Amino acid sequence: MSLLALSGISLVALAGCSSDGSSDLERLAMPDPGTVEGESILSLWQGAWIAALITGVIVWGLIFYSVWRFRRRSDDEIPVQTRYNLPLEIFYTIFPIIMVVVFFSHTVRVQNEVLDDATPDNTITVVGQQWTWTFNHPYDGENVWEGGDGNRIPTLVLPVDETTRFELRTPDVIHSFGIPGFVMKMDVMPGQQNHFQVTPKEIGDYRGNCYELCGVYHSRMLFNVEVVSRADYDAYLQGLEEAGQVSDEPIIGGSYADEQVGIEEGEAE
Structure with missing residues (x-):
């Protein structure tokens, strides 16, 4: 029954696909920007979502891999309990900082474009x-x-x-x-x-x-x-x-x- 319901939902979704729908998906639900500055804002929006999705896929992949690879089997002994992993903890600390710095730099760049103090027309x-x-x-x-x-x-x-x-x-x-x-x-x-x-x-x-x-x-x-x-x-x-x-x-x-x-x-x- 669940497979049938999933198939029905998929058919409805595919039936609703159009060129406009493809554009909405490409813009990740953001309106089509009508200004030059809006294009920069759209790029920032798309880049943030792409980075977040990549990060999510990596994290979900590691979680599911760990659940499957290190699951306890009926004939296994309890595995060694490791209190910490220093290289992994350093990576988990440094990588988010790098991500924040990159996001911040791109945000400031787009902000400067929109709030430019150059003489307007x-x-x-x-x-x-x-x-x-x-x-x-x-x-x-x-x-x-x-x-x-x-x-x-x-x-x-x-x-x-x-x-x-x-x-x-x-x-x-x-x-x-x-x-x-x-x-x-x-x-x-x-x-x-x-x-x-x-x-x-x-x-x-x-x-x-x-x-x-x-x-x-x-x-x-x-x-x-x-x-x-x-x-x-x-x-x-x-x-x-x-x-x-x-x-x-x-x-x-x-x-x-x-x-x-x-x-x-x-x-x-």
């Missing part, structure tokens, strides 16, 4: 506030902004093939700014100026959200992402200016955050 001040997002874009010496409210999800527009730096700010509590398609997120903390940068590889649409439980309406902190051409990006910024969404400085909370709509008094109670 664009800088956007991202403000997380209870419970929506505001995106501030420098334009013609001014600041143009796009923000959401309780009735509307805001849209973050980015130019393709250009490096954009996100300056993360919040006037209230801890949020977390993340875009799954970019395989990157970072906390947005009061009084702390966090940042990271991305370089989108192709035109397309993505989804983003807050990854930190930030209050009762945390689930509303969604936003859309549109990667467009430079010409479309310039037209978008001009449209914000013509719509009157202009300020001298980036909007970080304040009156705009206090004017959130869509949460009825009865719902808030």
Whole structure:
């Protein structure tokens, strides 16, 4: 019966295989990165899993070998009880340290790529506030902004093939700014100026959200992402200016955050 059940599960799994499924397996369930920096994060993710699986196979193999090779037989005497094995214990101490050093060095390398302080092509001040997002874009010496409210999800527009730096700010509590398609997120903390940068590889649409439980309406902190051409990006910024969404400085909370709509008094109670 168990063999029949296992065969059935295998058939179902094979029936579900496709090119997309193969890609998911190759990426080890990580989304297909939409940015140059995301490719480095994906490589780090894959390398960590491969190293962990190799280590696991070696350890499991040694365990099963020892269980089988040194099992007690009916006519055997009790084997010699060894208290320690100095070479083996040294190996078990040194090898994990080497693994940690290698993992740490690759993590720092990828972190430096994502948090690179080189001058970006664009800088956007991202403000997380209870419970929506505001995106501030420098334009013609001014600041143009796009923000959401309780009735509307805001849209973050980015130019393709250009490096954009996100300056993360919040006037209230801890949020977390993340875009799954970019395989990157970072906390947005009061009084702390966090940042990271991305370089989108192709035109397309993505989804983003807050990854930190930030209050009762945390689930509303969604936003859309549109990667467009430079010409479309310039037209978008001009449209914000013509719509009157202009300020001298980036909007970080304040009156705009206090004017959130869509949460009825009865719902808030």
